[in-house]
Amino acid sequence: MPSSPSPFTAAVASDSAPKTLAEKVWAAHLVRKGEGGQPDLLYIDLHLIHEVTSPQAFEGLRLAGRGLRRTDLTLGTEDHNTPTQDIFKRIADETSRKQIETLRANAEEFGVRLHSLGDDEQGIVHVVGPQLGITMPGMTVVCGDSHTSTHGAFGALAFGIGTSEVEHVMATQTLPLAPFKTMSIRVDGHLRPGVSSKDIILAVIAKIGTGGGQGYVLEYRGSAIEELSMEARMTICNMSIEAGARAGMIAPDQTTFDYVQGRPHAPQGQDWEEAVEYWKSLRTDDGAIYDAEVVIDADQLEPFVTWGTNPGQGVALSEAVPDPEAFGEDNDKAAARRALEYMDLVPGTPMKEIPVDVVFLGSCTNSRIEDLRLAADIVKGRSKAANVTMMVVPGSQKVRIQAEEEGLDRVFKDFGADWRFAGCSMCLGMNPDQLESGQRCASTSNRNFEGRQGKGGRTHLVSPVVAAATAVRGTLAAPSDLDPVDA
Amino acid sequence: MEKFTTHTGVAVPLRQSNVDTDQIIPAVYLKRITKTGFDDALFASWRKQENFVLNQEPYRNGSVLVAGPDFGTGSSREHAVWALRDYGFKVVISSRFADIFRGNSGKQGLLAAQVDQSDVELIWKRIEEEPGTEVTVDLEARTVSVGSLTVPFQIDDYTRWRLIEGLDDIGLTLQHEEDIAAYERQRPAWLPRTLPART
Numbered sequence: 291m292p293s294s295p296s297p298f299t300a301a302v303a304s305d306s307a308p309k310t311l312a313e314k315v316w317a318a319h320l321v322r323k324g325e326g327g328q329p330d331l332l333y334i335d336l337h338l339i340h341e342v343t344s345p346q347a348f349e350g351l352r353l354a355g356r357g358l359r360r361t362d363l364t365l366g367t368e369d370h371n372t373p374t375q376d377i378f379k380r381i382a383d384e385t386s387r388k389q390i391e392t393l394r395a396n397a398e399e400f401g402v403r404l405h406s407l408g409d410d411e412q413g414i415v416h417v418v419g420p421q422l423g424i425t426m427p428g429m430t431v432v433c434g435d436s437h438t439s440t441h442g443a444f445g446a447l448a449f450g451i452g453t454s455e456v457e458h459v460m461a462t463q464t465l466p467l468a469p470f471k472t473m474s475i476r477v478d479g480h481l482r483p484g485v486s487s488k489d490i491i492l493a494v495i496a497k498i499g500t501g502g503g504q505g506y507v508l509e510y511r512g513s514a515i516e517e518l519s520m521e522a523r524m525t526i527c528n529m530s531i532e533a534g535a536r537a538g539m540i541a542p543d544q545t546t547f548d549y550v551q552g553r554p555h556a557p558q559g560q561d562w563e564e565a566v567e568y569w570k571s572l573r574t575d576d577g578a579i580y581d582a583e584v585v586i587d588a589d590q591l592e593p594f595v596t597w598g599t600n601p602g603q604g605v606a607l608s609e610a611v612p613d614p615e616a617f618g619e620d621n622d623k624a625a626a627r628r629a630l631e632y633m634d635l636v637p638g639t640p641m642k643e644i645p646v647d648v649v650f651l652g653s654c655t656n657s658r659i660e661d662l663r664l665a666a667d668i669v670k671g672r673s674k675a676a677n678v679t680m681m682v683v684p685g686s687q688k689v690r691i692q693a694e695e696e697g698l699d700r701v702f703k704d705f706g707a708d709w710r711f712a713g714c715s716m717c718l719g720m721n722p723d724q725l726e727s728g729q730r731c732a733s734t735s736n737r738n739f740e741g742r743q744g745k746g747g748r749t750h751l752v753s754p755v756v757a758a759a760t761a762v763r764g765t766l767a768a769p770s771d772l773d774p775v776d777a
Numbered sequence: 778m779e780k781f782t783t784h785t786g787v788a789v790p791l792r793q794s795n796v797d798t799d800q801i802i803p804a805v806y807l808k809r810i811t812k813t814g815f816d817d818a819l820f821a822s823w824r825k826q827e828n829f830v831l832n833q834e835p836y837r838n839g840s841v842l843v844a845g846p847d848f849g850t851g852s853s854r855e856h857a858v859w860a861l862r863d864y865g866f867k868v869v870i871s872s873r874f875a876d877i878f879r880g881n882s883g884k885q886g887l888l889a890a891q892v893d894q895s896d897v898e899l900i901w902k903r904i905e906e907e908p909g910t911e912v913t914v915d916l917e918a919r920t921v922s923v924g925s926l927t928v929p930f931q932i933d934d935y936t937r938w939r940l941i942e943g944l945d946d947i948g949l950t951l952q953h954e955e956d957i958a959a960y961e962r963q964r965p966a967w968l969p970r971t972l973p974a975r976t
Contacts, residue, residue: 321960322956327934327935327938331950333957333960336969336971342807342854343855346812362971362972363971370807385809388810392810422975423969426968435852436851436852436877450853450877452853452858452877452884454885455880461947462950462951462957463957464957466935466949466950468933501875504847504873504874531877536877555970562967565965621846624793624794628793718799720804720808737852740822741800741803745803745822
């Protein structure tokens with residue numbers, strides 16, 4: 291039995307000096323405080339795995355004769371490599387198939403729960419965790435995937451790790467880590483109609499830069515954040531990594547509790563009461579000091595879009611392609627020139643006059659039921675522009691099933707979009723869902739890097755409603771640019 | 778892991794900021810299940826362009842990459858470090874590294890040396906004036922030297938110590954097995970378990 295009080299109690303969370311949310315969660319997971327320049331040893335509550343970053347870690351365990359310490363805190367799903375059509379056939383790409391078969395064999399050998407292609411719980415790892423109620427406030431969550439920051443929307447400390455760390459967590463259920471610094475991102479005011487959480491995070495990244503968050507945990511707070519749904523909060527935390535931060539967090543509140551309650555792995559009865567009491571203590575204390583603070587005015591935000599080849603190269607959709615010579619630093623000028631060359635864009639071109647070839651609605655950033663509903667609302671009763679193909683890839687099989695129950699698949703199909711099975715798909719093009727060289731895509735994903743969606747492909751990051759409006763108009767567009775639907 | 782004290786080798790100037798891990802190794806190469814043999818995958822897209830720095834003598838055999846700010850951003854893929862290592866790089870110099878890339882490097886014996894941008898500019902100048910110039914990176918002294926120029930670099934004490942000693946993290950952590958077990962005993966029962974599965 292415990293000799294000291296559990297760190298998971300409100301009393302301990304709010305002892306002595308005022309703390310930030312991130313500091314509270316960190317303190318509750320300290321196995322051992324590092325001394326003399328050594329890192330702290332942190333306990334990991336949940337380890338999510340997938341086929342791409344785990345095979346070498348399992349192999350490492352085997353070579354060292356080590357076991358997987360806590361299979362009951364480990365969950366696997368197949369997502370990066372999986373096809374989104376013909377999923378019940380043998381996977382055509384041999385190396386993809388081999389990687390997936392390796393994950394299945396490893397899960398079997400080590401006793402890890404795995405949701406495989408074709409299973410109703412299969413899907414993108416960051417959609418599956420929250421939907422099962424396995425992601426909860428105050429937890430530490432890791433995965434060999436940088437978008438693990440998504441789970442921070444619940445007030446969890448969640449971050450991506452490399453394969454060596456995956457092996458480390460498998461063997462020890464801990465990670466040696468130096469404490470992060472904390473940054474407050476306060477979003478005051480209220481979002482206007484047609485502006486979404488994707489626009490908040492793109493604006494944050496444009497403001498602080500792709501390296502601005504390095505070394506920090508970002509805590510999103512303020513009225514505009516509190517008004518967001520859990521799904522919208524996940525979109526924001528998801529892209530914290532695009533600002534250079536390993537983790538983003540939002541303090542849990544009633545919206546969070548309502549989302550978690552009743553999910554398959556959520557606590558029940560007395561356990562639920564105890565958990566909620568603790569979770570309510572996970573708010574940054576008055577007087578706690580952040581290492582850095584940023585303020586954004588939600589009332590001023592417009593739909594946002596990227597023009598370049600990193601997520602910090604973005605502007606409001608109503609603006610034009612910027613002139614590289616207008617950037618202050620030589621490095622930024624050079625980067626902008628290179629980006630515009632790759633993107634085949636001319637400075638001064640209004641963003642809304644840029645035609646696209648492909649619209650991709652999906653990825654761990656924007657593939658949840660709410661994203662699909664918002665996009666379906668826009669395309670319903672409208673016709674797709676002839677120059678555009680549109681692909682809709684639900685984040686999980688559960689999302690796909692729910693969308694079909696609501697008839698959203700019908701709306702997308704009637705519009706002329708492709709309705710697919712769940713997976714990472716065209717976000718990174720590891721499966722056959724790729725742009726052709728020279729194609730331009732409005733994508734609800736998270737990275738507009740050169741070649742990310744297919745060699746030579748050009749990516750504009752947008753919100754689901756902008757993606758939908760773009761599919762209607764054929765050029766980058768906001769819903770407000772569309773003619774009303776005939777009644 | 779091999780011990781790292783000093784390294785001397787040809788420096789390669791990569792005058793570009795925001796070199797993300799998708800550029801270091803495109804996703805198509807991530808389907809492999811091995812941990813070695815990624816040398817062909819390093820900068821695979823860029824290497825198809827004739828004027829890319831690694832396609833030019835004497836940089837082809839470089840072992841110290843001197844890059845612009847925000848190196849290693851984006852995806853957590855450790856394959857980026859494996860590809861740099863398998864190609865022959867021992868050190869990457871930049872004024873800013875993405876956190877995950879920096880962590881991954883430290884686990885694989887690749888030194889991520891953080892140098893002020895003004896000093897990176899000086900190193901670039903030197904190695905471009907005389908392509909093929911060797912630089913010496915001294916981990917004990919935390920310095921990078923090119924000819925008469927010596928500049929400091931930053932690395933956290935713990936990673937430096939582990940690299941110098943060539944130590945494996947897992948072995949170090951398992952020395953604290955009792956602490957881990959003690960922590961586990963007081964975790965509350967309501968925390969989720971993935972097994973048995975509930976759906």
